[in-house]
Amino acid sequence: MATLTATAEKTSPPGIRANPTARKLAALALVAAVLVPLAAARWSSGTWPGALTVDVSGPLGRTSDWIIDNRDSHPLFLHFLGHVSNAVVISVRAVYLALLAVGWAGVTGVCALVAWRVAGVRLALGTAGAFLACGLLGMWVPTMQTLALMVVAVAVSVLVGMVLGLAAGLSGRMDRILRPVLDTMQVLPAFAYLLPVVLVFGIGVPAAVLATVVYAAPPMARLTALGLRGADKEVLEAVESLGTTARQRLLTARLPLARRELLLGLNQTIMMALSMAVIASVIGAGGLGDRVYQALASVDVGAALAAGVPIVLLAVVLDRVTGAAGARLGQEPAPHARALWAAALAAAAAVAVAGRLTDRLEWPDGWVVGIAEPVNRAVGWMTDHLYSGVPVVGGTADWAGRFTTWVLDPLRDGLQWLPWWSVLLVVAGLAWVIGTWRTALTATSAMAAIGVLGVWKPSLDTLSQVLAAVAVTLLVGFATGVAAARSDRVERLLRPVLDVFQTMPQFVYLIPVVALFGVGRAPAVAAAVVYALPAVVRITTQGLRQVDPAALEAARSLGATSGQQLRQVQLPLARPALLLAVNQGVVLVLAVVIIGGLVGGGALGYDVVFGLAQGDLATGLVAGAAIVCLGLMLDRVTQPTERRARKGA
């Protein structure tokens, strides 16, 4: 009996794998054969038929007007949202003033000493260096503004995330409710969160902080729940067998057992908060992001770089220090840990007091190194010499132009020329073949919703940029990933680069591409490729390296060449990882293509920025909704059957 079923299972997979795809496609063809002639006969336009759109800008505009009119009088605002808004403003202001009161020496000292105790001497020096560099670049005050906003946003995010995570970790029902919501929130581009918050709070610090919280809390919630659910069952049973109450179990066992995940959650929340705090400059966050935003608006690459470097330094320092705290968890606490902490804090206080007494709270103007000028000169030289007319290879602007003419334009026109129902059909087919009928249904509905919202054309424009960027990303990413998987030296060389690139906020990537390619759609695509590449390379390398060594050895023992090993063993066995890489690539590319609206990427991203700039929230909100739908659609189409936890970028 048992052997019979075993052999049956063994022989069936090739048949099963070939069959469902064919079956799914056949079923889809059947449905299409019935529906398409019907649809084509009634609404026979290439683009989404006007009869099927619902104009939501009217109601949205009225809602927006109503909120603006009632913001100072309606009880909802007076008694709830107003307090939220005030609390946020006051706490950000308080943290900011505290940071200024401690002075630059004090802040640098405290952060370096905390880094020393948490992560060791090297990272302490790195932290001190990073803060001093912020000062040297003349960005001390904006850095403190961003830091203040982040401190408040991270504190709220961690609180909210922990509460949600506890609920999901302790109650199965909450987990089933929250998980899909959190999963979806993590794949949506940051830009999609801006407008709803602005609608309620208006442009300003409260909106920026709340958008950051909405964006940064999900990873904390997910990882808290994961940690609580992943705890060693036998430890929990042992603890229960000793007669603990539920509260004691939570405090003495479940939470401590989840420390690693909690710290990872903190790390990701901080990174996402930084990323969002910078992007939220579009809605009035101020600080470093605002400097970059203003500089990009006037294509002042030097000024953008001077503000961008502190962002990168802050990101790297925060990531490494919190990461090191997680890595040190398993180790024995050093002897005299408490005494050393006390010494560190005393030293930091001394530094701060010394700074105060010598009246050196503000960063001295004489110590500022202006890099904007030289950078702009260099960019100017590049514009003159590298933009176009370089013999044989052509200039960067030529490349961008050619890429736009030969790849982006045909792709966009092709997509827009396709009959709308065929786009839906392709989405449904892809999603069903890769995933399940559920993902296919979600993807198709999301795509249809875009049409209904009346932003079919700009969405397809965005989609064409995403597709082009994903194609380039996957081509380069898989090639690099395979190279890194096959050669240890390549991997060793790549690792630090990937580490730095994966920690940088999305916004920063716009600076170099504007310097190289000017503005337009091609630089947006380039920024998206650079942003998504590290994740794709890393997942590909890991997937290939984790292929069962026994299978590889077996292939080698049969005399397979290394090419045969790669094609016939490694790539097929790493298929889930490769699919995950595609999924991640698509999600990350979309996030940056949307932000590309700031540097001339046009389409949905531009609609959002335009809506914000002109106070035309209806346009912006519709574009935001379309971004959500596009994100959902792209994620579901590429969603492998089993989603894994990913590092939020």
Add this chain to the structure above:
Amino acid sequence: MTTTATPATGTPVFAVDGLWKVFGPKADRVPGDPALAALDPAELRSRTGCTAAVRDVGFDVRKGEVFVVMGLSGSGKSTLVRCLTRLIEPTAGTIAIDGEDVRAMDGARLRALRRHRAAMVFQHFGLLPHRTVLDNVAYGLEIQGMGRAERREKAAEVVAKVGLEGMEQRRPAQLSGGQRQRVGLARALAVDPEVLLFDEPFSALDPLIRRDMQEEVVRLHREEGRTMVFITHDLQEALKLGDRIALMRDGRVVQLGTPEEIVGSPADDYVRAFVRDVPREQVLTVRTAMRPAATSEEAATGPGVRPDATVSEAIEAVSRAGTSVRVLDDGRCVGVVDAAALLNVVAGEVATGVGSHADAAAGSRAAGAARMGAAAPAERREPDPAPATTSEEPV
């Protein structure tokens, strides 16, 4: 024939009767429905989607004894021990600890039971990785609300008792498997429970360490006389530690008896196959091999052995004496063993004389144990249930 078992005195520590644990949808209906209860596991799963991990089990654990539950993986023994303190909620049946109904306890009383009366040692230790050895051992006392200094002092004593002095400040990750299980044992001992429950505590350890730990348990039992319920899949371990052994298969107890009864008179072919490779001379006592003295002269002279001496000890005595040996109970000769009878035991032949009686009696006893569940409902209402096991029957 209560060879090694402590005589039953008063209320048993645990009295289990008609216990069922069924996993699956609408599990409640299975124990109550005779038609479903009679199904074998595969049929039950296909008919109802349920798995019966424990099926109609009853036994008493007497004060001071080591009660071993043995069975292969999937036989329901781990589920059974978890039902005792309701770490897994039983589906049907009764459990009493010192006569008090465990299934009727509310949350607070159940916690009190787990805190003070029954402590458990786990297969994979279940230690808290973020605490030191000392704080792990003190954990049970901490959740009882004992102050830091007092509980650390108590924990330090227990740590010393299990031989971990000097390791108080280490973390579990820095210990070997055997040391970790000593911590697990110390944690259970620290709360000074009335009964210790062991769930395959040494299965994850290397053979040599396992023997050390078994000897540690024997030593602790000798020193403190604490009641123990010991789950294992290792027959050698069961025979070595157990005063009585309940052998489980597919959720049922197929035989319950002393090690000698299990080895000497297996209840069915399953048990026989199980004990086939056991060195019988080290488990069976001379009672199995002895015959009545043929002559009064034989009963009066020659070297003697105790009735509970093992056959292998008797072989040694016989080969030294070169003749048959008397079996002396308090100086009175109860029988005689000779080389041929002892060899028969080693060879696994059915012994003649007294031994064959013992066989028959033990066989019926095992059958009685297996039938016991069916008779249980009638006994369930009795205020002081008669010991459900049958090994007190006079031979």
